Amino acid sequence: MGENQPESHQSSSIVAPFMESSTTVDVPACQEDNTASSATRKRSHLVGANGHDREGSEPVDAGALSRALQGVERETQRRERTPVGSPSRKRQRIYGDRFIPNRDGRDLQASFSLIPDNNSPANPRTKKRTPHGELHFQRNEEANRTFSNLLQSELFSNTVPQPTPPNLSPDPTFPSSSHSTTINDPSRARTPPGGRPSSVLAPASLTPSTPHKNIFTYMSPQHHRNGSAHLTPSRTPQSRHGPNMNPHSDLYSVSPINYDSQRLLLSPKKAPRAVSKVPFKVLDAPDLADDFYLNLVDWGSSNILGVGLGSCVFMWNSATGRVTKLCDLQDDIVTSVSWIQRGSHVSIGTNKGLVQIWDAERCRRLRTMTGHSARVGALAWNDHILSSGSRDRLIFHRDVRQPEQWLRKLPGHKQEVCGLRWNGEDGQLASGGNDNKLMVWDKLSGTPLYKFSDHTAAVKAIAWSPHQHHLLASGGGTADRRIKFWNTQTGTCTSEIDTGSQVCNLAWSKNSNELVSTHGFSQNQIVVWKYPSMTQVASLTGHTYRVLYLAMSPDGQTVVTGAGDETLRFWKCFNKRQRDGIGGEGLGSRMELSSVIR
Numbered sequence: 001m002g003e004n005q006p007e008s009h010q011s012s013s014i015v016a017p018f019m020e021s022s023t024t025v026d027v028p029a030c031q032e033d034n035t036a037s038s039a040t041r042k043r044s045h046l047v048g049a050n051g052h053d054r055e056g057s058e059p060v061d062a063g064a065l066s067r068a069l070q071g072v073e074r075e076t077q078r079r080e081r082t083p084v085g086s087p088s089r090k091r092q093r094i095y096g097d098r099f100i101p102n103r104d105g106r107d108l109q110a111s112f113s114l115i116p117d118n119n120s121p122a123n124p125r126t127k128k129r130t131p132h133g134e135l136h137f138q139r140n141e142e143a144n145r146t147f148s149n150l151l152q153s154e155l156f157s158n159t160v161p162q163p164t165p166p167n168l169s170p171d172p173t174f175p176s177s178s179h180s181t182t183i184n185d186p187s188r189a190r191t192p193p194g195g196r197p198s199s200v201l202a203p204a205s206l207t208p209s210t211p212h213k214n215i216f217t218y219m220s221p222q223h224h225r226n227g228s229a230h231l232t233p234s235r236t237p238q239s240r241h242g243p244n245m246n247p248h249s250d251l252y253s254v255s256p257i258n259y260d261s262q263r264l265l266l267s268p269k270k271a272p273r274a275v276s277k278v279p280f281k282v283l284d285a286p287d288l289a290d291d292f293y294l295n296l297v298d299w300g301s302s303n304i305l306g307v308g309l310g311s312c313v314f315m316w317n318s319a320t321g322r323v324t325k326l327c328d329l330q331d332d333i334v335t336s337v338s339w340i341q342r343g344s345h346v347s348i349g350t351n352k353g354l355v356q357i358w359d360a361e362r363c364r365r366l367r368t369m370t371g372h373s374a375r376v377g378a379l380a381w382n383d384h385i386l387s388s389g390s391r392d393r394l395i396f397h398r399d400v401r402q403p404e405q406w407l408r409k410l411p412g413h414k415q416e417v418c419g420l421r422w423n424g425e426d427g428q429l430a431s432g433g434n435d436n437k438l439m440v441w442d443k444l445s446g447t448p449l450y451k452f453s454d455h456t457a458a459v460k461a462i463a464w465s466p467h468q469h470h471l472l473a474s475g476g477g478t479a480d481r482r483i484k485f486w487n488t489q490t491g492t493c494t495s496e497i498d499t500g501s502q503v504c505n506l507a508w509s510k511n512s513n514e515l516v517s518t519h520g521f522s523q524n525q526i527v528v529w530k531y532p533s534m535t536q537v538a539s540l541t542g543h544t545y546r547v548l549y550l551a552m553s554p555d556g557q558t559v560v561t562g563a564g565d566e567t568l569r570f571w572k573c574f575n576k577r578q579r580d581g582i583g584g585e586g587l588g589s590r591m592e593l594s595s596v597i598r
């Protein structure tokens with residue numbers, strides 16, 4: 001009995017899968033009888049072992065039961081090798097003249113689960129953004145434009161190459177068929193009409209005949225003047241002008257495209273400018289404030305970078321790499337730094353509302369000016385006029401040559417002034433504030449010339465174009481994300497673009513009609529734009545916090561960016577100016593020696 005129990009368990013484990021798949025096992029008749037009788041004797045014997053055996057029961061034949069189970073097992077193995085009627089059986093493939101996708105043998109559920117998350121329809125937000133303005137994108141755009149022009153030239157060209165010069169075109173007075181679709185061009189050859197109804201029989205004179213010599217030579221227009229000649233020549237015409245001897249004629253071209261398209265493809269293409277995506281130098285800037293309303297980095301005309309860190313101002317000489325500590329305010333905090341256009345003087349705004357002027361060469365403070373009751377976050381120079389903007393919503397014009405603390409007070413903004421830029425050529429000052437206002441002031445006037453309210457967030461990013469008069473660019477904060485361009489002569493917005501993230505700074509290139517912008521939430525990138533098309537030349541990433549600070553080198557080739565990650569990164573964004581000099585007095589030769597930051 002102990003030897004039969006394992007066989008009974010084995011039989012259960014084999015038969016159970018077929019029961020789940022609703023598939024029966026065909027057992028021969030004799031084998032069924034043996035199996036049934038053996039199973040009956042087995043149940044009787046088992047019941048007897050439990051003490052409930054009925055009278056007249058017979059003992060189980062172990063040999064017959066073993067043979068029956070072995071037969072069932074062999075039949076099961078045979079059917080597993082050739083599953084007849086199984087749901088997993090592959091259908092017979094039928095190939096026809098149509099393409100019908102065949103999905104046999106493919107687990108679509110598993111394939112769908114293996115799709116990456118960034119391409120999943122359930123996560124459209126994680127889809128990678130198209131890198132507009134990248135080098136490969138510019139090449140693709142150029143290739144697409146070339147293909148479009150080529151296709152337009154091939155499809156809409158209205159000329160057909162002829163063996164005779166264009167001045168031997170057919171007589172324009174020759175009657176043409178009303179059903180003809182031939183373009184009325186003097187260089188095209190006329191062909192017999194082919195759009196007449198089948199019920200109308202063409203006269204015998206219109207039946208074309210085979211030419212005797214050259215099938216590609218057509219009749220001269222003078223043979224058509226009588227009106228009774230055949231439309232297709234019956235003899236080789238003899239032109240008094242001779243054959244077409246133009247070597248650039250499409251008649252003799254072996255290219256599948258016409259000569260104009262070949263010239264388009266062979267014309268030299270201007271290669272897109274490559275901008276390095278990696279900063280060539282990174283400096284640590286501990287305690288660099290992560291404050292959108294401050295301006296703590298500026299690059300002077302003497303090729304010295306000034307940075308406000310906490311209560312100190314440090315100077316970094318790009319030619320020698322030497323770092324010098326200019327000052328330590330002890331009981332105050334630096335909130336803004338700005339160099340004068342020409343010279344070694346630098347102005348410093350403090351958290352207590354003071355404005356200090358220092359001589360950077362001698363590391364000596366020249367004077368301290370008062371007037372503001374809150375921190376000074378914005379400074380701008382225009383020769384000897386120094387303008388300061390504060391959290392107290394006021395702008396002061398100061399003449400550093402005079403002993404007075406300030407020359408003019410401008411009460412225009414309703415919240416903190418965070419952006420100031422002078423346009424020295426046009427004598428206009430642009431100011432931006434946390435009240436979402438952009439104002440343009442004419443010279444030292446106390447009332448704004450224009451007050452723009454188009455931005456929907458704080459306006460800190462302001463830049464005047466050095467290439468075009470009265471062109472001003474401004475950028476909005478997180479809720480706005482737009483760069484707008486203004487004509488300050490007419491007071492109108494000429495164009496705008498949505499950048500997709502907070503605009504923190506703007507700066508025009510000194511060497512080309514391009515500008516660079518730095519951004520905060522949510523991509524923290526630096527973008528180089530081509531004006532006026534506003535196509536991206538490059539998008540640079542590396543900062544892990546908002547890129548709040550931006551300054552450009554005197555030669556206009558390098559920009560430095562600062563962020564709350566306490567790093568300063570130097571990027572080679574622009575090419576060298578073609579003409580000599582940089583615009584300053586005698587700075588060309590000096591900057592030529594120190595144009596590269598080591």
